[in-house]
Structures are given as structure tokens and as C-alpha cells.
Amino acid sequence: MISSINLINKQEHRFRRLALLTVIVIYLLILAGGIVRGTGSGMGCPDWPRCFGRWIPPTEVSQLPPNYQAIYGAKLKGEVEFNAVKTWIEYINRLLGVLSGFLVFATLIASLSYLYKDKVVFWGSLAAFLLIGANGWLGSRVVATELAQYMITLHLLLAIAVVFALLFVLIRSNANHLNAGPISGKTTSVRWLLLVMMILTIGQVVFGTQVRDELDKVVKQLGYAQRESWISNLDLSFYIHRSFSLVILAFHVAIIYQLRKLTEASILPKLTKSLITLVIAEIGTGVIMAYLGVPAIAQPIHLVLAVLIIGLQFVAWLLMNPGLILSVHNRDVSRLVEV
Structure with a gap:
């Protein structure tokens, strides 16, 4: 046995x-x-x-046919x-x-x-x-x-x-090993805030791909010799994308404030602190691209940071929804512990 x-x-x-x-x-x-x-x-x-x-x-090229x-x-x-x-x-x-x-x-x-x-x-x-x-x-x-x-x-x-x-x-x-609580108070508004933040961040990433498409068009027109002029030749979409990053940051600050009211001894506040760190780093790579001629190394880092942020947002949302991550067996155990 x-x-x-x-x-x-x-x-x-x-x-x-x-x-x-x-x-x-x-x-x-x-x-x-x-x-x-x-x-x-x-x-x-x-x-x-x-x-x-x-x-x-x-x-x-010699390994390829002439035509x-x-x-x-x-x-x-x-x-x-x-x-x-x-x-x-x-x-x-x-x-x-x-x-x-x-x-x-x-x-x-x-x-x-x-x-x-x-x-x-x-x-x-x-x-x-x-x-x-x-x-x-x-x-x-x-x-x-x-x-x-x-x-x-x-x-x-x-x-x-x-x-x-x-x-x-x-x-x-791994739900029974994770510490998502104790959580007290009303959590519905926080769950919705997390969900909205995640949707907005995904939208920001999608919008960023559109900005990248516009950048590709500018590069074709100006060439790599005029890298410093790329950003100044972008349309309004770039400035909307750049400004919206501050909205994303504000959402993360609001999430930390709400979670601190619900719980102290939990993984959630630590998770949201990591999220803010990543958001600030994401904004930093955006600043580097805007003012340093869009260095090639900054672009993939900017993308990965964005997807890391979305992943951590999703984890935080899951932890706020124990019904989704606890099996029937674990829910029964949780009820026994509460009793």
C-alpha cells in the first residue's frame, strides 16, 4: 500500500x-x-x-542551386x-x-x-x-x-x-501545496479586476503586433541606415500603445492594494509585486526601443516580458478561483479543515 x-x-x-x-x-x-x-x-x-x-x-549560398x-x-x-x-x-x-x-x-x-x-x-x-x-x-x-x-x-x-x-x-x-489564503472579505470585485487586467494586457500585446507591422513598413521605406528615425515616422498607434502601458501599470497597483485588504499571509501579494516589477521592466524596454533606435535585442525581450506578465496574471486569477483549481477530493479536504 x-x-x-x-x-x-x-x-x-x-x-x-x-x-x-x-x-x-x-x-x-x-x-x-x-x-x-x-x-x-x-x-x-x-x-x-x-x-x-x-x-x-x-x-x-554555394550549397544551393544557382537558380x-x-x-x-x-x-x-x-x-x-x-x-x-x-x-x-x-x-x-x-x-x-x-x-x-x-x-x-x-x-x-x-x-x-x-x-x-x-x-x-x-x-x-x-x-x-x-x-x-x-x-x-x-x-x-x-x-x-x-x-x-x-x-x-x-x-x-x-x-x-x-x-x-x-x-x-x-x-x-499542485493546488494543495499552494498558499492562496487565508482570504477574507469580498473577493468577487478582485477576481473581476484581475480578469479585466488580463484581457487588457492581451489586447495591449495584440495592439503591439500591429505597431510592429507599422514599424516593418517604416523600415522598408527608410532602411536600416535611418534607424533613429523609425519611431518618429510611426503613426498614432505607437503613441496609443505607449500610453496604454501606464493604464496597465495602474491596474497592477490597484490589484496589490485590493489583495492586501483581503490577505497578508499569501502568495498572491508576492505574485502581484512580481507583476509590477515585470510591468516596469516592460515599460523600460519600450522606452529603450523608443529612444535608442529600436535595438533588435530589446524587441524579443519586450514580447517575452509581456507574455510572462499575462501568465502570472492568469496564475493569480486561478488562485483567486479555488473552485477551478481544487479537485473534488481537495475541496472535501478543505471543508474538513475549515470545520
């Missing part, structure tokens, strides 16, 4: 470690996607799933130009995508140990697997549509959905 319990505990511990590792790799994938976008490497591999017709991309532009640039009107750095940046992004797919599948297999204890963990893991499969297909459509803006935005939103699914099963499988 004891050995069976130990085996189950090991399986559940393995699942939580695997789910956490998968979340980390997904964030690395988002970072890689940001680097691809920031360096203009989206068409570094003009075909999919291979790269210039090879499973291992070339490192120099490679005509072969791979038909859709791009022959404007394909081989650049080894951009090709490998895009290829590494694809490799991370494949790795994340395998890890999500491994997480799904590991979640089978919860089938008899908490089926919701299994269904959440299955949702993550289906979502990342759909996002892999969407990545192929991004290439097929020659980096259409709406496809890039959908690709990012689906990646956020994968993060949500994985964070949900990670929190639910």
Missing part, C-alpha cells in the same frame, strides 16, 4: 516537473519567435517544413536572398517548436496518472496538446502567407493559449 502511494506521488511529481519544463520551453519558443521577428528572419526558410528543401539548412531564387522565391516574386544567420535563426525557432510539441505530448502521457484522481488535469493536458498541434500548423500558414500580420497575431495568441492550458494543469495538480 505504501509503495503504491509512493509510486503515485512520484508520478505526480514527475508530471509537475515536466509541465513546468514545458512552460519554460514554450516561453523560450516565444522568445525565439520575437528574435525571428526583430531580425527580419521570418522568411529565412522560404519553405516548410524543410528549409531550402533540406532538413538541415545550408550554411553558405534557388526562382525555385523558392516564386511566391515572393524572386526576392529570396540567402542569409545564413537569418536562415538558422528561423530554423532554430522551428526546432524549438518541435521540442515544445514533444514536451507537451510527454506532459499529456504523464497526465494519465491523474485519470482516476482528477480527470480535469488530463483534459487540460489534452487541450494543450491539441492547441500546440494547431499552432504548429498555423506556423506553416505564416510562411505560406508570407508573414501575413493577422497570421502572426493568431500564432502568438495560440501560443498564449498553450501557456494558459499548461499553467492551469500545473496549478491544479
